[in-house]
Amino acid sequence: MYNPSTLYKCLAITLLILGIILFIVYFYTMTIEGYYVIEVRVENTTLRTIIIELPRDEYGEPVYRIIGFTSTITSDGESREIDPIITNYNKGYPEVIELPVNLGEGEYRITGKFKIEEKDYFYNYSEYPWRLYGGDEPVYIYPSIKKTITYQLIGLIKQYSQPIIYTLSIAIIGLAAYTIYQLGKGVLYQQKPVKPLPPAAPVKKCKWCSICVRFFKIDVTSPNNSQLPGAFIEKLYSLLNEVNDIWKKCCIRFYPCIDSNGKVIARTLDPRKTVEVKVGSGFAQYGSMKIKYDIIRKVDTSKIFKDNNCKSIEMDKGKVNVNYDEYIKAKWDTSGKYKDKEYRKGNAVPADVLKEFLNDVANAMQRDPNLREELEGIRDAMSKITPQRSWGEIDVMDVLKELIKAYGYAENCIDIVIVDNIDDKSTSAKEDGFGAEPGRISIISSRVVDNGISSVLAHELGHNLSLSHINELGNLMEAEITGTSLNSDQCKDAYKNCMGEECRKFTSKVCDNGDEVLSKFKEKQSLIEKREKIKESIKGLNEELGKVDEKSKKCKKVVSKLKKEAKDAEFIYKKVKSFADKIKKLKNKGKVKEIKKLKEKTEKELEKRKEKEKKYLENPRFYKTSLSITQKWIKILKKQLEAIKNPDKVVKELENEMNKKKQEYKECKEYAWSPNKIKKNIKDKIKANEKALKDLEKKIEELEKSLKK
Numbered sequence: 051m052y053n054p055s056t057l058y059k060c061l062a063i064t065l066l067i068l069g070i071i072l073f074i075v076y077f078y079t080m081t082i083e084g085y086y087v088i089e090v091r092v093e094n095t096t097l098r099t100i101i102i103e104l105p106r107d108e109y110g111e112p113v114y115r116i117i118g119f120t121s122t123i124t125s126d127g128e129s130r131e132i133d134p135i136i137t138n139y140n141k142g143y144p145e146v147i148e149l150p151v152n153l154g155e156g157e158y159r160i161t162g163k164f165k166i167e168e169k170d171y172f173y174n175y176s177e178y179p180w181r182l183y184g185g186d187e188p189v190y191i192y193p194s195i196k197k198t199i200t201y202q203l204i205g206l207i208k209q210y211s212q213p214i215i216y217t218l219s220i221a222i223i224g225l226a227a228y229t230i231y232q233l234g235k236g237v238l239y240q241q242k243p244v245k246p247l248p249p250a251a252p253v254k255k256c257k258w259c260s261i262c263v264r265f266f267k268i269d270v271t272s273p274n275n276s277q278l279p280g281a282f283i284e285k286l287y288s289l290l291n292e293v294n295d296i297w298k299k300c301c302i303r304f305y306p307c308i309d310s311n312g313k314v315i316a317r318t319l320d321p322r323k324t325v326e327v328k329v330g331s332g333f334a335q336y337g338s339m340k341i342k343y344d345i346i347r348k349v350d351t352s353k354i355f356k357d358n359n360c361k362s363i364e365m366d367k368g369k370v371n372v373n374y375d376e377y378i379k380a381k382w383d384t385s386g387k388y389k390d391k392e393y394r395k396g397n398a399v400p401a402d403v404l405k406e407f408l409n410d411v412a413n414a415m416q417r418d419p420n421l422r423e424e425l426e427g428i429r430d431a432m433s434k435i436t437p438q439r440s441w442g443e444i445d446v447m448d449v450l451k452e453l454i455k456a457y458g459y460a461e462n463c464i465d466i467v468i469v470d471n472i473d474d475k476s477t478s479a480k481e482d483g484f485g486a487e488p489g490r491i492s493i494i495s496s497r498v499v500d501n502g503i504s505s506v507l508a509h510e511l512g513h514n515l516s517l518s519h520i521n522e523l524g525n526l527m528e529a530e531i532t533g534t535s536l537n538s539d540q541c542k543d544a545y546k547n548c549m550g551e552e553c554r555k556f557t558s559k560v561c562d563n564g565d566e567v568l569s570k571f572k573e574k575q576s577l578i579e580k581r582e583k584i585k586e587s588i589k590g591l592n593e594e595l596g597k598v599d600e601k602s603k604k605c606k607k608v609v610s611k612l613k614k615e616a617k618d619a620e621f622i623y624k625k626v627k628s629f630a631d632k633i634k635k636l637k638n639k640g641k642v643k644e645i646k647k648l649k650e651k652t653e654k655e656l657e658k659r660k661e662k663e664k665k666y667l668e669n670p671r672f673y674k675t676s677l678s679i680t681q682k683w684i685k686i687l688k689k690q691l692e693a694i695k696n697p698d699k700v701v702k703e704l705e706n707e708m709n710k711k712k713q714e715y716k717e718c719k720e721y722a723w724s725p726n727k728i729k730k731n732i733k734d735k736i737k738a739n740e741k742a743l744k745d746l747e748k749k750i751e752e753l754e755k756s757l758k759k
């Protein structure tokens with residue numbers, strides 16, 4: 051449909067308002083006030099009445115359209131009111147006014163006010179005096195008229211509004227015609243390509259918390275650290291966009307991390323690597339010297355997988371049993387001398403020195419029974435100076451985190467590790483994801499990416515942002531993930547965690563680029579969708595074009611038949627409708643008897659026609675015309691009988707049938723007689739679509755290029 055621009059709307063509304071104001075002012079009748087003074091001197095006689103004759107203009111119209119009139123006589127400081135008598139009218143306004151004054155000898159002053167309806171601003175009232183009769187000769191007086199500022203202003207508008215109103219009327223009519231034309235165009239050429247819509251605005255205003263996300267796919271078949279295939283990355287983009295739709299109510303967004311070469315970080319990861327996982331730490335003091343140590347477990351990462359190809363990860367609440375070497379790594383925590391040798395803070399403690407140092411600490415502790423527990427710790431540490439091979443539980447997340455680090459990826463907010471299969475012993479349900487809670491690492495299965503199961507990734511990210519499982523149907527954080535809703539408490543907690551130290555340092559330019567990548571990708575997706583639609587439409591139009599000639603041939607054969615059918619349908623409809631109207635009227639009046647009579651009459655008529663039909667059918671070729679007329683009437687009569695029961699339904703059905711027939715005829719007529727016009731229309735549509743397609747292709751290509759840099 052035609053969509054007018056804002057400017058156009060404003061213009062139309064302003065013109066309309068202006069027009070309305072001017073029209074009102076133009077046809078508004080104002081009243082104005084005036085007053086008059088008559089000085090009278092009576093000598094040797096009495097004066098019974100004063101007659102005021104009001105003037106006419108050159109067309110015989112009243113100049114003063116008086117609608118109110120008062121009169122007061124003052125003499126020697128006394129005054130009395132007089133009731134004026136109107137003795138003659140002109141066009142409904144007083145023309146002759148009599149004042150019954152009854153004055154004896156003396157000097158009098160007659161004053162009064164009057165109200166007139168203003169019709170014509172152009173009167174110069176001073177040119178039209180009142181004529182007064184009292185004595186022998188008529189006298190003329192000039193009343194005063196008050197013209198206020200408002201009056202003058204409105205008068206001014208009135209004076210000049212006529213040309214303005216004409217201009218405005220023309221402008222408004224023009225505007226209306228243009229609008230109708232545009233609307234018609236919208237209806238006729240709906241195929242017209244629509245400009246791509248700008249990406250939808252976020253629902254509410256957000257102070258966004260943005261989190262960078264890296265993707266690592268466990269893969270032993272490709273070389274480590276190779277970029278994942280483009281198609282796979284596009285799936286990840288889609289997934290992230292959907293995850294963002296879920297999380298936008300909390301004002302949290304996840305972006306793909308971009309490396310310094312502008313490439314999105316979505317890489318393969320070979321898990322066949324030994325990593326060191328810190329599982330504990332402690333410190334020990336001897337004299338003035340202090341050491342700090344970490345308990346380390348050295349694990350072959352590939353061992354956390356069930357199979358040799360590292361496709362399946364098997365966990366129990368995020369833990370897995372593996373072989374590992376456990377040992378301690380110590381550093382000096384102070385600078386100073388130990389056994390006559392200088393050491394500096396931060397340097398590693400050599401194994402033999404460590405052994406001696408811990409031994410000294412243990413010996414010193416031995417004397418104090420209160421330090422028994424600490425002593426245990428020191429002894430345990432001593433036993434791990436040389437690596438000890440053990441079998442036991444280790445945190446999968448810790449191992450994977452160290453693996454990522456071991457391949458040289460500095461910490462960068464959230465890492466998503468993609469594995470082919472997750473097998474969690476702690477739940478019976480098939481697991482597709484696991485997220486550290488809270489933490490900055492999640493695992494998802496390939497299935498999640500391939501099938502775009504965004505709720506799973508959104509859920510695991512929720513764990514990363516400190517959210518635990520909740521029992522609320524439809525909530526994203528339900529253990530079984532039944533929905534994608536998040537309540538305000540969850541939003542608050544997640545947001546707080548998101549804005550916490552751990553991620554703040556990463557909400558940098560890197561993330562902003564990720565945002566751009568993601569939104570460009572989204573735009574590309576929508577353009578591709580549009581492109582497919584247009585392609586389909588072109589295909590449909592071409593098919594239509596190919597069928598025009600054939601259809602035209604067919605229509606030429608049947609068009610006259612269709613015309614007759616349409617006419618017949620109209621005839622039947624009209625006959626039945628008038629009958630149904632009659633029935634309805636009778637029903638309303640409750641005339642049951644008459645309805646019955648009508649029914650009997652119709653039934654009789656039907657019988658008669660059926661008899662005739664039988665006769666005609668004996669020689670149908672001979673009676674062709676009569677037969678067709680009779681059959682038409684049989685249908686009418688049958689429908690009329692039906693209409694007695696349900697007039698509205700029958701009429702509606704017949705109307706639909708008639709419209710269908712008419713439409714069929716109209717369409718076929720066009721195909722039969724002007725196939726070239728139809729062809730041209732279709733071709734025009736195809737052309738417009740092809741142009742739109744070209745534009746789209748260009749845009750998609752541009753986006754593609756900017757996404758691949």
Ligand SMILES: [Zn+2]
Binds near residue numbers: 509513519528529
């Ligand atoms: Zn969960």
